[in-house]
Amino acid sequence: MKNKSNSARLNTLPKTPKIPFEVLVYDRLAKEVRALRPTFEALGMKTLSVFQTTPASHNRSLTKASFVIIPINVFLEQHTQAMTTTAAKSKTEAKTSSKNRTLGKKQKSSKNHPSIITWLNEAEIKHKDNLPLVILSYKKAQLSDVQKLPRKDNILVVDQTLFNSNVLVTHFLARELIHFKNRQAARKLTSAPPPAAQKPPTEKTPAPITENRNIASEERELISKEILNIGLNISKERDTVKILEEILVNSMRITQADAGSIAIRGMDKELKKTNEDVLTFYISKNTSRELHFSKFSMPVSKKSLGGYTTITGKLLNIKDAYQISNRKIYSFNREFDEKTHFRTKSVIVVPMINQKDETIGIIQLINKKASYEKIIDYKNFKQTDVLSFNDEDVTKLQALASLATISLQNAILYHEIDHLFHSFVEASVSAVEQRDPATSGHSFRVSKFSTLLAEACNGAGGIFSDWFFTTTQLRELEYASLLHDFGKIGVREHVLLKSHKIEQTRFVNLIRKFDVMILNFQNQSYDEMLDLFREGTKNNIPMLELEQKMTFIKTKWKKKIDRLKEHKKIIERYNEGMPLTNEIKKIIQECSYLDVDATFFKEKLITSEEEKFLSIPYGTLSTNERIEIQSHVTHTFEFLKKIPWTDELKHIPEIAHYHHEKLDGSGYPIGIKAIAIPNQTKIMTICDIYDALTSADRPYKKSMNQNKAIEILKSERDTGKLHPDLLELFIRNKHIRNAIKANSTPELNVIL
Template identity: 30%
Template sequence: MKKKGDYLLKIFDIGISLTTEKDPNKLLEMILKESREITHADAGTLYIRKNDKLHFKIIQNQTLNIFQGENGESIDLPPLNIEGDSVSAYVARTKKTLNISNIYEESDSYLEGPKKYDKMTGYKTESMLVIPLIDREYVVIGVMLLINAKTPEGKIVPFLKYYERVIAYYASQVAMYISNMNYLEEIHALFNSFVEVMVKAIDKRTRYNANHTKNIVVFLQKFLPYINNITHGELASQYFNRDRTEEIVMAAWLHDIGKLAIPLNIMDKPTRLAEKYEVVIKRIHLEKLQVKIYMLEGKINNEEYRSRTDFLDEVEKIIEICNSPNKYIDDELLKKLENLYKYEPIGDEKRLLLDDEYEYIIVRRGTLTDKERKIMQDHVIFTKEMLNRIPFTEKLKHVNMWASMHHEFLDGSGYPEGVDIKSIPFEVRILTMLDIFEALVSADRPYKKPMERKEAIGVLKSMAKDGKLDKTLVLEFEKSEVWMLEVGDQKSDVGSYEGRGEL
């Protein structure tokens, strides 16, 4: 038998583990194991209280060779009702320790459960030490059940009073740890809820962003395990453990939070003229009517009438064509739009195409002007500013940087900082690639048709060849076939990518 001092040293060691072990599942498993060793118990169960029920967290039985709950695995047993007739529920209700020498010499109803268990399994339960885990607010947050103290010769004996006091002290430390763990879980859940609300706010704010963030997270969560299984090549050294995975996934969820600060008329701009299209067409129609009136009144001759009418008919069609986000404005169209801009109406209108409308319609590709594109690109700056206000924990300290860099390219041509390959972390390279891919194949973008997925992979490879994306990463993404996943409301329709200078 070990000396009492040896047990105290073990408890001190366990106390150190309570502050250093990061994995709560490993720690709870160790807590029950060490408690059994201190008391020479053959078996034990650790319950965690949630919503007035005692949930099985760890089960250990040396004789039956049963060890459940290791590494956080769930135990397929129904939780015990606090108001139920079980010994653990009784201890949870009364907040009193039970030290029972032999359950078969007792007639309490709450001991019927262990007796039935013995009949089912052939196990023989005799002595029990059941201790409530009480936090600093005197709330029971769990129960530790120890079964069958044994001598070195294997004889079952009652639990010594000394062990009762030692484990009671130990249990108070464990209760404090579990309480802190629950508190951290509540904070974590609260923060995750906040993130979920913010993401939904972005996605609900505009139908054109409805699935973007969610889809990126789905691609990411499927791609990371693939990276972890790479055993050779440049990516063999990259491994995403639980913490690193949580951090990059959080960055993915928050990467577009800055879009909350972008005006909807820019973020939702489906065409070059947007709501001004009808205004321009109405001016052209009024000018046609005015031209006809001038002709009927003899203010212009038939030749001028036909010339103006033909011109107005043509530019009306041109405006309709050029307003489409998928139409590239070549030099020929640009010249015709310039002629419309310079056209001098004979009616009351000073111009058929105002300065801002002309600026909108002559955008070569996409729907946004340079000024609007800059505003749209500023969403990453707003992302950084907003995330700077969040006191991220040490485990999430890179979230802001990774989220706000997802438009940077390896050749330095990205934004907002224009940093190059030396300053772009591996995590950012993944997010950038997935952000571009999702934007290419997305069916909810106002300024383009969804691209066929194989074609989108081709775009990524082309960008990698140009030095903008990580070539090895793009090739592994293609090999992973994660890009073939059907997520959100995406379609696989063939469409040309015209873009608008922003992904």
């Protein structure tokens, strides 16, 4: 099945001239080199294999072979042996010629492989010419050994690591060997007798190769190298759009096409996979006219030129798009030409085929010109303005399409992995925020604001001239901002969600004690009035006097009960996170002296444990709970540190770790100062504080409007905690203001 696959792919390769090649493949080749053999055979080049045969068989093979392939490590090994034994052999050759013959017999019976150097020497005598030797280097570590190779014009060193396809390696070798034979023929021509002494060429004898043909051969060699350079350049690029543009521009240039476009199969306009079988045209160019282009998709169908090539994998080379036979299944749509007064004549459509023999896209070029610089006047169009694409154009374009396919697939794969990772990060952040619904969306907003602020720095100048953030640094900031609170997963949930100074279950008991205390006061007032009534009856106290005393008792206990009820209300409000005041301190102290005397229990109205929590000066967290919350930055750092980040993203743990540090050293967890805080972190800190202040109510604080939040940020700036110029840029930048407005509540939008 694999050989069939290679053969199918070779159907689209340019045909090599009819030169009878026979290849001798040295049997110590590595697996990677053997893989070339089916491809040679598919090109019609007979492969001679040598496996433990006699020297006579080797010699016959060498006589027939057009060239020999050998791996660089084998050649170097045997070449070194040959060089070290040459001197010894030359000394003993004259004295022991008979012994040498005996040794030769022994060598014939040996199971070892005959020396490739010996083969080549014998072959050159029998060929009466240099036999081309192809040395394949298929490991990067061996490239330095090329300098050790002998300097002979019959030796061709091929770095197989530059090719990602056996088809490309084989085709490149075939072209190079054609050039070798042409150079050989040219040398024979220059050393041959004058033309008068030669026999005139006949039909059976091919005409001598001319100097022009040799020049053309060198031009083709330059073009091959140029295509390889183009392939190397695009293989380093990760931006898919830039890759497509580079492919199209170079395709048009080397074929002298006036216009062209590239379409990718199964992708939407954002280069994301889609379930629909469509061809999406991402890029289009025209050198003679300025035409507005926007991405569009079309169903894959054999009725269109692009669809036909995509489905069949066959190249189309059309001399005139307006004269396509009705018998063809495909046709040309003239709608674009009619709208733009364009004239499409010669068209070539080349498939971009991956290693699975799937067509992932097409390169479509239109109207070959006499020179790339020529401008075609389509208003006064002449048929002679446009040429047909020839076989050499096909060769160039197919070679470039093969290289482009590999680079494009690598880029798409890179973006798919990047998108997968980004989605995983977002899903992880969402999962963490589910533990604390009040902070939902906080990390995403901080990431958005931080990226916008960093981009604003790039164009701000002044103090930010040295603050330019590359695309890689912006991605680092984006991911660090998304993950900056990930460590909250290590904080206990009841601490993370604590909305009151005293937890709700314990606070309910405290309120009940207040209620019991109020009932006690009421009962004491009733008991006191009952005792007074009994005393008045016993002592015949006048009714008027008795009523006055009763009123006094009622008033006394009512004041106590009302005061206790007021204390209860204040404690309820204060427990929600109000700052501790002197008035509340007195209330707490007063209540801590009261004893609740109930049927089943007797204790202080406010116990020492309750007093400790009620004495929290700000918010709802105790000192230990605040330390636990602050530990989330350490948890974040420890978590992010375990991820094997690439070199481009290796600073993410550090950027996220310091987002609660302040320029004056008053932050946490380490207390470092401005010089040690990364610039990306300084940006994130401002955005994090702002969003925390203005976002929805949190358990430990209420949401505030923008003006109040800006006042707090400015006070932090004035005390040396925040970067003053960054804060000013944050406040004034219109893109950040628009993003804030888009992510704000209706109430905040009124303020904005």
